[in-house]
Amino acid sequence: MAKQNRPHALMLPYPAQGHVTPMMQLSTILSARGYYITFVNTEYIHDRMLRSGSTKSMADFRFETIPDDLPPEHGRIQQIDELCKSLADNCPAHLEKVVDKLKGKSDVPPLTSIVYDGCMSWAQKTAIKLGVPGISFWTPSACGFYIYLSAPLLMEKGYIPLKDNSCVTNGYMEEVISCIPGIPVLRMKDVPSFFYDATNYMFQFLVTQSQAAMSADFVLLNTFDELEGPVMEALRERLPVYGIGPLLEAEQKNGLPNSFVSLWTEEKSCMEWLDDREPGSVVYVCFGSITVMSDQELVEFAWGLEGSKQPFLWVIRPDLIRGASAKLPTQFVEKVKGRSFFASWAPQMEVLSHPSVGGFLTHSGWNSTLESMGAGVPMICWPFFAEQQINRTYVSQIWKIGIAMNDVVERREVEEMVKRLMIGKEGEEMKKRICELRDASIRAANKGGSSYNNLEKILMEMEGKNR
Ligand code: UDP
Numbered sequence: 001m002a003k004q005n006r007p008h009a010l011m012l013p014y015p016a017q018g019h020v021t022p023m024m025q026l027s028t029i030l031s032a033r034g035y036y037i038t039f040v041n042t043e044y045i046h047d048r049m050l051r052s053g054s055t056k057s058m059a060d061f062r063f064e065t066i067p068d069d070l071p072p073e074h075g076r077i078q079q080i081d082e083l084c085k086s087l088a089d090n091c092p093a094h095l096e097k098v099v100d101k102l103k104g105k106s107d108v109p110p111l112t113s114i115v116y117d118g119c120m121s122w123a124q125k126t127a128i129k130l131g132v133p134g135i136s137f138w139t140p141s142a143c144g145f146y147i148y149l150s151a152p153l154l155m156e157k158g159y160i161p162l163k164d165n166s167c168v169t170n171g172y173m174e175e176v177i178s179c180i181p182g183i184p185v186l187r188m189k190d191v192p193s194f195f196y197d198a199t200n201y202m203f204q205f206l207v208t209q210s211q212a213a214m215s216a217d218f219v220l221l222n223t224f225d226e227l228e229g230p231v232m233e234a235l236r237e238r239l240p241v242y243g244i245g246p247l248l249e250a251e252q253k254n255g256l257p258n259s260f261v262s263l264w265t266e267e268k269s270c271m272e273w274l275d276d277r278e279p280g281s282v283v284y285v286c287f288g289s290i291t292v293m294s295d296q297e298l299v300e301f302a303w304g305l306e307g308s309k310q311p312f313l314w315v316i317r318p319d320l321i322r323g324a325s326a327k328l329p330t331q332f333v334e335k336v337k338g339r340s341f342f343a344s345w346a347p348q349m350e351v352l353s354h355p356s357v358g359g360f361l362t363h364s365g366w367n368s369t370l371e372s373m374g375a376g377v378p379m380i381c382w383p384f385f386a387e388q389q390i391n392r393t394y395v396s397q398i399w400k401i402g403i404a405m406n407d408v409v410e411r412r413e414v415e416e417m418v419k420r421l422m423i424g425k426e427g428e429e430m431k432k433r434i435c436e437l438r439d440a441s442i443r444a445a446n447k448g449g450s451s452y453n454n455l456e457k458i459l460m461e462m463e464g465k466n467r
Helices: 017-032 043-051 076-103 123-130 142-149 151-156 201-215 229-236 247-253 269-275 295-308 330-336 348-353 366-375 388-398 411-422 425-445 450-466
Strands: 008-012 036-042 062-066 113-117 134-138 218-221 241-243 282-286 312-315 340-343 357-362 379-381 402-404
Touching: 008 017, 008 076, 017 036, 017 113, 017 134, 017 247, 017 366, 036 043, 036 076, 043 062, 062 076, 076 123, 076 201, 113 123, 123 134, 134 201, 142 151, 142 201, 142 229, 142 388, 151 201, 218 450, 229 241, 241 450, 247 366, 247 425, 247 450, 269 312, 269 340, 269 348, 282 295, 282 348, 282 411, 295 312, 295 330, 295 411, 348 357, 348 366, 357 366, 357 411, 357 425, 366 388, 366 425, 379 388, 379 411, 388 402, 402 411, 402 425, 411 425, 425 450
Parallel strands: 008 036, 008 113, 036 062, 113 134, 134 218, 218 241, 282 312, 282 357, 312 340, 357 379, 379 402
Antiparallel strands: none
16 A cells, blocks of 8 residues: 555553553554554653664654653652653643644655553544544453443442541451442452542542543453453443454464563573473563562562472562562572572563463563463462452452462462462363463454454444545
8 A cells, every 4th residue: 555545543652561562562453454653652661662672563663752741760650640640731732743743744644543542531632633533542451441430430339439547457348349330349459549549649540531531432442352241341331442452362363573562671581491491380470560569578479489389480670679679588599599580571471471381470460461361371460559459350250260369468378379370270270261261362363353353343434434
């Protein structure tokens, strides 16, 4: 197709690893369907992408950058409320400038759609101004997104905000919330913790952003109908919502190159270490790109892993410990020599697909959950924040492909859970179920599958809208 005639999508990810990744995957898929892609990163994220050497899949896209208006030394994701506020205040004007710049380029086809992260909903206004469809892409699970969307209802029914601190200890957190159709297992403890306090900026930000999804032309989710059917059905009553995932599978099954861009440099040497381990014997331990924990929690995990006697590969990011650098007890390091590998950042998808890996101790981020499913590796879930709590409950209670850990880390529990996951019948059954879900996800993403068809439908409707 001549360049000028190609449909042109502007892609606007939220500036964090777990959001850039699925936006990149979607861009690759759209590009393979003939789209010209302009990918708009914040300067901070773009610089990190370049520095980590993740440029392999970037050649086909046009990249534009916008400032996030925070000082270079700012922690960004560690002070997420300040990042969100700065984006909400400044990004709309920066986006307008990018759009104007693109309009002035004779070698760039006219914009035909704006695909924006659900947390960057102000881009819908730009789409309306341009007269093109605005597509809100939510990167969490459908059940997670649905809880954000249900915040006004939870307030109306009096569940949130918490009345006082005693709620945390008096059993209230275990209370089942039955007012949200489609989510049968929701308890107070599954609701994002920033919902407990109505004055919390992140609460207000997410309520605003999720309610804004109602004005989008299309709402996309990185899930598939067969996985989250009842939730998708309930959502469809309120929004033009489509499951188009797992994008990871959609990419791979259509023969596209892996578009993963890492914001950290991957320690590839862990793959050689994995090569020398027994099949299915290694626990992969990784809490994603944002989770922080206390020193005490790190130590409890460490001794739990030691006690399990299983080999493990543990990702400890330099900023994993709240306000300090991670220090593992010397005695522990001595004891696990020979059956442990520590990395500051791993090639996670490759690690999970390695035959030596048999279990994943995870923070239940949605990308990590989908990647684990894609590799057929059952999980132990220790969620950190946002929708990760409800992901834990779905993984353990609905899909039965993992075990839910308590919020308080206790070495004996870690040890016992690793053993349950890695040795014996229970682990085998979870493995069997996760492989069935992996196969279902492949069917959904393949030609003729639900997610494939949903994307086709959206692209056709968009063509109609642009005509
Ligand atoms: N990741 C990685 N190497 C690591 C840790 C994480 O490649 O050592 C990737 C992981 O594969 C996933 C993303 O970072 O794609 C984390 O996203 P997720 O939604 O799981 O969690 P978040 O980081 O947003 O909390």
